Amino acid sequence: GQQLNQSPQSMFIQEGEDVSMNCTSSSIFNTWLWYKQDPGEGPVLLIALYKAGELTSNGRLTAQFGITRKDSFLNISASIPSDVGIYFCAAPAGGSNYKLTFGKGTLLTVNP
Amino acid sequence: DADVTQTPRNRITKTGKRIMLECSQTKGHDRMYWYRQDPGLGLRLIYYSFDVKDINKGEISDGYSVSRQAQAKFSLSLESAIPNQTALYFCATSDTSVSSYNEQFFGPGTRLTVL
Numbered sequence: 001g002q003q004l005n006q007s008p009q010s011m012f013i014q015e016g017e018d019v020s021m022n023c024t025s026s027s028i029f030n031t032w033l034w035y036k037q038d039p040g041e042g043p044v045l046l047i048a049l050y051k052a053g054e055l056t057s058n059g060r061l062t063a064q065f066g067i068t069r070k071d072s073f074l075n076i077s078a079s080i081p082s083d084v085g086i087y088f089c090a091a092p093a094g095g096s097n098y099k100l101t102f103g104k105g106t107l108l109t110v111n112p
Numbered sequence: 113d114a115d116v117t118q119t120p121r122n123r124i125t126k127t128g129k130r131i132m133l134e135c136s137q138t139k140g141h142d143r144m145y146w147y148r149q150d151p152g153l154g155l156r157l158i159y160y161s162f163d164v165k166d167i168n169k170g171e172i173s174d175g176y177s178v179s180r181q182a183q184a185k186f187s188l189s190l191e192s193a194i195p196n197q198t199a200l201y202f203c204a205t206s207d208t209s210v211s212s213y214n215e216q217f218f219g220p221g222t223r224l225t226v227l
Contacts, residue, residue, distance in 0.1 A: 031214045042116075042202050042218035043155070088154070092214050098143060098162070098206065099170075100216060104154040 002027045006089055006103030014111050019076040021106045023089030032072035033090040033100070034063050043088055047074070079110050115139045116219035118203050124225045131190040133222050135203030142208055144186040145216065146170075146178060149200040158201075161186055162208075193226040200224075 006023045013019060023032070031050055035043035047058050049065035049072060056063055064073045072091075076083055086105040093101035116137045125131050135144065146158040157170030159178040167178055175197060177189045190197055200223055204216040 033215060035218075040221075042204075042221045045215055045217065048212060048215055090216075098208065098213065099145075099157060099160065100214065102155045104152065 002091075002093060002101050004089055004091060004101055004103040006106055008106055009104070010107040010109070012109045012111065013079055015079060015081060017079050019079055019083070019108060020073065021075075021087060021108075022071060022073045023091075023103050024071040025091070026070065027091075028069040029091040030069070031092055032063070032065050034061075034072070034074050035088040035090060037086040037088065037105070039085065046087075076108075079108075081110050081112050084108060084110050116203060116205055116217055118201075118219040118222050120222060121220065122223045124227065125193050126227050127192075127194055129193050129226075131193050131224065133188045133201055133203075133224070135186045135188070135219055137184050137203075137205045137219075139205055139207070139217065140183075141205035141217070142183065143206045144180065145204040145206075146176075146186070146188045147202045147204060147218075148172060149202060149221075155202065158188065190224075190226075193224075195226045198224060198226045 004023050004025050034046045037043045047063040052069045053067050054065040060077045062075045088105045089103040090100040093099040119134045145160040147155045156172050161167050161180040164180050179187050200221050202221050203219040206216045
C-alpha cells in the first residue's frame with residue numbers, strides 16, 4: 001500500500017526557534033493534509049493543500065504541496081510551548097478519495 | 113472539535129469482555145471512520161461507513177465490529193477484548209458533499225486498556 005515517510009520522528013527545540021518537518025512518498029497525491037495532536041486529544045486539522053506548489057499559512061504555520069506531488073512540508077515559525085504535540089501528514093489512500101493514509105508523526109517538544 | 117464526541121473517554125476492562133465504544137457527530141457528515149492509534153504505528157483504519165447501509169473493513173478489522181445506527185452515530189465493538197487491543201481509539205467524520213471531502217475531523221478519543 002501507499003506509505004508516507006514522515007521526518008524527523010521527533011524534535012526537541014528551544015522556544016522561539018523555527019521548525020521544519022516533511023512528508024514524502026513514492027506515490028503521487030492530489031491532496032496533502034497536516035494535523036496536530038495534543039497530548040490526550042484527537043488530531044486537529046491544521047492545513048489542507050490541494051494544488052502542486054501551493055503554499056498555505058495558518059498563523060505561524062506554513063505548509064507546502066511539493067511540486068512533484070510526492071511530498072509536503074510544514075514549517076512552524078517562532079515556536080512557543082503550546083506547539084508541543086505530534087504532527088501528522090495525511091493523503092488520500094490507494095487512489096480512494098475518502099480514505100486517508102497517515103504518516104507516523106513528528107513529536108515536537110519545545111523547551112521554554 | 114466538540115462536534116464529534118466519543119464515549120467513554122477512558123475504559124479499563126478485562127480479557128474476554130465485550131466492549132462498545134460510541135461516537136456521535138453533529139456535523140451532518142455522511143462518512144464516519146474508526147481508527148486505532150498505537151505508539152510508533154500511527155493511525156490505522158479499523159472500519160469506515162459511507163452511510164447507514166454501507167460498512168467497510170479497514171486495514172485492521174479482525175476482532176472488531178461496527179454498527180452505524182444513524183447518520184450521526186457509529187459504534188465500535190470488541191466482541192472479546194484481548195490485551196493487544198489496548199490502544200487509543202478515534203472516531204472521525206468527513207463530508208462528501210463538499211470539495212474538501214478528503215478532510216477528516218476527529219473526536220477526542222477513547223483510551224482503552226485491556227487487562
